[in-house]
Amino acid sequence: MYYIDPHIHMVSRTTDDYETLAKMGCVGVSEPAFWAGYDRGSAAGFRDYFEQLTAFEPKRAGWFGIQHYTWLCINAKEAENVVLARDVIAMIPQFLDRPGVLGIGEIGLNKNTRNEAIVFLEHIDLAMKTNEQILIHTPHLEDKYQGTRMILDMLTADSRIDRSRVLVDHVEEHTIRPVLEGGFWAGMTLYPVSKCTPQRAADMVEIYGPERLLVNSAGDWGPSKPTAVADFILEMRKRGHPEGLIRRVVYDNPLEFFGQSRNFAFAAPDV
Amino acid sequence: MTAKRTKQAVLEQEFLSLRAKILELAAGLDRLDRAAGQRPDDGRPDQLDRAMRLLLDAGPARAERIQLVFSRDYDETWRLQFSV
Numbered sequence: 001m002y003y004i005d006p007h008i009h010m011v012s013r014t015t016d017d018y019e020t021l022a023k024m025g026c027v028g029v030s031e032p033a034f035w036a037g038y039d040r041g042s043a044a045g046f047r048d049y050f051e052q053l054t055a056f057e058p059k060r061a062g063w064f065g066i067q068h069y070t071w072l073c074i075n076a077k078e079a080e081n082v083v084l085a086r087d088v089i090a091m092i093p094q095f096l097d098r099p100g101v102l103g104i105g106e107i108g109l110n111k112n113t114r115n116e117a118i119v120f121l122e123h124i125d126l127a128m129k130t131n132e133q134i135l136i137h138t139p140h141l142e143d144k145y146q147g148t149r150m151i152l153d154m155l156t157a158d159s160r161i162d163r164s165r166v167l168v169d170h171v172e173e174h175t176i177r178p179v180l181e182g183g184f185w186a187g188m189t190l191y192p193v194s195k196c197t198p199q200r201a202a203d204m205v206e207i208y209g210p211e212r213l214l215v216n217s218a219g220d221w222g223p224s225k226p227t228a229v230a231d232f233i234l235e236m237r238k239r240g241h242p243e244g245l246i247r248r249v250v251y252d253n254p255l256e257f258f259g260q261s262r263n264f265a266f267a268a269p270d271v
Numbered sequence: 272m273t274a275k276r277t278k279q280a281v282l283e284q285e286f287l288s289l290r291a292k293i294l295e296l297a298a299g300l301d302r303l304d305r306a307a308g309q310r311p312d313d314g315r316p317d318q319l320d321r322a323m324r325l326l327l328d329a330g331p332a333r334a335e336r337i338q339l340v341f342s343r344d345y346d347e348t349w350r351l352q353f354s355v
Contacts, residue, residue: 146345
């Protein structure tokens with residue numbers, strides 16, 4: 001089955017991983033800007049990173065027939081530095097019209113601090129001025145519930161936001177319902193230990209239905225499995241779910257959500 | 272739209288996996304007991320106790336309720352406190 005991974009950090013994966021993804025049926029990846037594992041020292045560092053995301057990664061993905069899309073921001077972890085964050089936000093518009101740039105992301109909260117909230121709101125403001133879609137990171141572990149509620153408070157207070165163009169990612173059992181009831185898209189991340197499993201993601205599809213739900217691997221520099229979406233496909237098949245339902249979550253839904261971005265041009269595989 | 276398995280089918284498919292996970296939990300608790308020193312009082316052992324008691328509760332939504340055991344509280348006045 002062809003699928004699209006809507007959240008994966010290929011900049012931190014080897015080229016072999018692209019080959020493996022292609023063999024698994026992945027035809028598209030969406031890569032939000034994220035924390036590299038250390039705090040970058042300057043806006044120039046982010047400029048180089050955005051260059052890598054918008055120029056090199058699409059080329060590298062293309063060697064294996066995978067279409068690559070990206071999102072730009074300063075992530076929540078580094079957003080604690082408001083001065084740096086403002087320099088980066090000021091630079092982002094220079095990259096927004098590049099092919100494959102889908103919007104602003106992955107913005108969000110990390111430890112749910114005041115500075116993080118300030119920078120989150122300034123990203124939202126940029127997205128509204130440039131008519132971008134938004135991809136949101138919700139915090140890890142014990143911070144997730146509180147942070148997701150805070151994020152939803154900020155989103156719902158802004159009447160400019162079209163909720164159908166916003167993806168709230170890394171939802172789990174205690175955050176998925178308010179996200180969906182709020183009219184946003186919800187992403188389930190299949191990441192070992194700290195996030196969800198293919199089995200629990202399948203449970204949530206069964207409970208809430210497939211509308212506005214995505215699954216992703218968030219494969220990155222940490223212990224992660226970039227092929228996790230294929231694991232979800234298998235789990236759904238083992239439970240007897242029809243191919244049409246599975247394809248909706250892993251292929252049709254990403255196309256529907258990303259199709260709202262002006263820079264999303266997707267060549268569907270010839271079947 | 273979604274296929275609905277019977278309870279029998281779920282048990283057939285998942286019994287061994289559930290059994291293995293319960294054993295992992297038990298072994299982890301045994302490790303904690305065998306380790307030296309006093310039981311830490313940083314709140315985490317109590318969280319584990321509360322979470323495990325929820326496993327024996329009647330459903331639904333045990334997973335959701337256990338997630339909340341391990342979550343920081345949300346205060347709806349946060350924007351006032353942050354002046355944001």
